[in-house]
Each structure stands twice: as C-alpha cells, then as structure tokens.
Amino acid sequence: MTIILFDGLIYASVLAVLCVGLSLTYKITSVPNFAHTSFAILGMYMALIMSKVIGLSVYVALPVAFAASGALALFMYYGIIRILQKKKSSLISLIIATLAFDMFMIGVLNIIADGVRNTYRVNSRDFTLRSLDTVIGGDGGLPLVFIVTIVLLAGLALGLYFLLYRTSFGMSMRGAIENESLAQTLGINTRTIFCFAWFLSGGLAGMAGVLMAMWFQGDPSLAAIMLPSIFAGSIVGGFSSIYGAILGGLLVGLSEVVGTSVLIDLLGYWVIPYRPVIPFIAMIATLLVLPGGLIQLITKYQKRRKTMMRKSKEEEEGDSVGT
C-alpha cells in the first residue's frame, strides 16, 4: 500500500512539474512542444552519469540536469522555433519541427546510453538509481527522493506565484505573453523573457527526469511513453494555465498509478500494458466535456463567489444607508 502511495505521489509530482513546463512554453510560443519529454530523459542520463560514472551523489545531478536540459530547451527555442516563427511558419510546420527535434533527441539519447554502457560498463537501459537513495528511518522508511519531489513541486508552485504576481519581471512576463508588441513598445526585451522561460521549462524537466530515474526506471524510450501523460495532464488542467497544469499533472499521474493498481486487483496483471489508456481517456473526456480544463471550472467558481460577495456587500451597505 505504501509503495503505491510513493509510486503515485512521486509519479504525479514529476508529471506535474513536466506539465508546468509544457504549459509555460505553450503559453509563450503557442506551439505544443512534442520534444518536451526529451528534456527529462536528458536529465535521467545526467543522473546516471553523475552517480554511476563520476561517482557523485545523485542529488548533484539536479542542478547539472537543470543546466543541461535548460540549455537544450534554449537551443531548441532560439535555434529552431524562433527562426521558424520569424519566417511566419504555420502552426503545423512548427509542430512538425518539434516532432523532428524529438526524433533527433531520441537518437542522441540512445547514443548517450550506448556510449555510457560501452565506455564505462554501466547498465544504461531500464536502469534505476533507487538503491543509491537515502531512506530516512531505515528499511521501510521514507525515501529522500519522495521528500525532494514533493518539495520541488511545492517550491515550484510557490516560486512561480511569487515570480509572476509579486515581481515586476513576472508582470512583464505575463504582459509579454499576452501582447508581445505592446510589451516591446514599452521597452521590454521580450526575447530575453521568452528565452528565460524556455530555459526554466527545460531545466525543470531535467530535474524531473533525475527524480524519475531515482524511483522508477530510466530509458530513452520513456520519451515517447511519457508524452501522452504529460499532454493529458496539461489538457486536463487547461492547456495554457500554469496552475491548471499542476492540478492536471497530479490528477492524471495519480489516476494512472492508482487506477492501474486497482485494475490489476480487479482484472489481473494483463492490464499493465494498457496503462497509457488512462491518460488518453482523461484527455479525451476533458476535451469533450470541459475543453477549458479544470482551471476553467475554478475561475468560473471564483467569479461567481466574487460577484456574490460584491452583491452581499452592496446589500449590507444599502442596509446601513437605510438605517
């Protein structure tokens, strides 16, 4: 039971971090990035190299993966997406470009995997670094990666809120996302802001990859396997909302893990390969029933509450004037 709890929460949090990145770049570039998972897989291999090849703590891999995957995302934006957008390429060609970059990266990641195995005699496929992690309270205790994952997600949610709503840089960022040319006429270098956001998005994915490899297994094929889950999370949340992405990622992640284990109990082990059906169902159901995602529901509810509060306030004021 506890193992399912750890599985579910770690997977869901990692997914949520990835969804945030995907939604952030979508908000900025208006292109769904099909290569987003490759940033995470690069992070996984950074973890493998840092720990098994160089012999450092896996946690050292977190900042390293952040930098490496961030740089990769920056390259993708600056070297590919931005150039195509300047040429006024259509959305379809941009999407195909991200798919092409994904294929390219799968090739690169396989080369890295084979290179590590052949040079250092380290298992680099379906590897896990779980044994390297510290467990707090001995056997059966709390794995450190669990705490780190939860803290990363919570920190990300708080940090993004602080950045976007409490600093003028964040306000410029929101402004630049809403209306790029207005932001530019007001003297904001939108290119810097967008590069920053892509770097952040890639870097976060890299860290998520490290954490993935520390609890689950790492493999280049995960790039394709995880992609539907991440898109499902972002779509369930409401594709261009960052807080929606956190919610959607958590929800899809948890229902994937918990749902699969419930189905195993009910139907038997043969259901395991059908696990990816769960995010697909979530995605399709959202698109059919609630195209704006969870965040649409929430903002609707908030608005209703606000108007109700305003009304009752006005009534109160009316009363006090009356008496």
Added chain:
Amino acid sequence: MASRNALGSSGEKPGAERHGGAPLDTAHGKTDAPATSPAAQGGNSNSNRAIEIKDLVCGYGKNQVLHGVDFSADLSKITAIVGSNGSGKSTMLKALFGLCDVKSGSIHALGRDITHVPTHSILGYGISYMAQRKNVFQDLTLRENLAVVTGLRNAEQAMDHFPELLPFLDRPAVTLSGGQRQLLAMAMVLVHKPRIMLFDEPTAALSPKNADIIIGKIKDLNAQHENCIVLVEQNVKHALRNCDKVYLLASGNVVYSGDPATLLDDKDLASKYLGMTPQ
C-alpha cells in the same frame, strides 16, 4: 481586398495628376528645410527637429503600405496625421517603432538614426508610442500594468497625473471602460517622460467629454514639457483645431503637409479626402 483596391485607385489618380507629394508641399509653402544628408538635420538646419522620415517605403510582408513618404515633426509642436481608414496612418507610427517591415528610406529621431533599431530599444531614444488598439495588458491589474513600466514600487506614483484611475488600481484592466483604458495607456506611456510621443487615435470610440479630457491632457503635456507630439486622428476637425502642422495621407502617400488652416481652405482636398462638404 476589393475595397482596398478601390480606395487605392481613387486615391492615387488625383494624387498623380494634381497633387504629387512633393509639388504640393512647395505649393503650400512647406516649412521643411530640404535637408540633403541626415547629418544636416540634427544641428544647423533645424535644431527643433524631433522626427525626420525620408522616402519611407514600408508595409507588412509583401503588402506594401507606405510608398515613399516624407515626414517631419518638431519639438514643442503638435503634428497631426489625418486620412481615411486604411490610408496608412497607423503604419507610419508603427514604422517609427519598428513594428512593420521597412523596405527603404530612413527614420531619424532627435538626430539619431532609428531605422533598424529593435522595438524594445526605441523607448531608450526618448520616444513613446500609444497604439490604437490593445494598448494596455488586459489580464493585468492597473497596478501591474504600471509596474511593467515603472517597477513595483513606483507604480502608484505613476498615477499622479491620473487621479481618476486611482479607485481601480487593483482591478484587471479588462474591466475598465474605453476612456479609462485610454487614460491608463497614456499613464503607461508617459512614465519615462519621453521627448517624443506618438498617439494613435487616443480619442477613438470615446464620448466627446472623454475625448476632450484626453486631448486636454495631450495639450497640457505639450505646453509644459515642450515635447514633440504626433497625433493620429480620425476626427479631422478635432485634429485640425489642436495641431500646429498636419499631414494628410491617402493610400500610403502624403497628399498634403503644412498648415492646418490652409488645408481647410483648400475646398478640393477637404471635400475629396476629409469628407467635408464645401460651403
């Protein structure tokens, strides 16, 4: 597309026959000195010169909108640009701010070449621009809108000249009325105390009273700070009453530039381009 072509042909023909840009300018005693090199503009010929556009050809991608336009505006003056819908008024201001593709020609501001300066750097040359539409960030509150230009601490201070907006400080800009929105856009544009200010139809869709408030603010600015104001206006009478110099655009060409009173006297031009019936 069809209407644009119709506009183009009806505007261009008379221009070619009678009112070619340059001959008309001299006919009306245009005040611009015939400066030959950009260097000459900064110093000796006219030290008050704020903007100097020479033979500007620009547009959007393949769609050419301005076909070789000359334009100049001076400090402590209000220069108006008038013309019918689609004549290229907004495009002229956008060209100044690097928001459309300049194919040839040059743009100087306060003696410096800004033809190929990226948009976000233009503000640093002492020029600000208030767009015709979408000139505030809708999703941001008023305070956040101002913070984008001033930083968080000085946001409230930027409202000093716009006390009418203070009650809405923490509301999203999307909830403002049209007039309030224009005021907010003005507040944002004025923060950096620019020497040159470009206003694209600041009074569009406003009630006469609000329009007067906005125009009043613009005139105050001009009187107090001796800066250069370029005003694009749909309301010709409004524009001509308040400006020192006027440019009349038709299909991407200047068909008149000079004194506003003279333009009104020219019954031909006034009826053809401004829709004023000769009395």
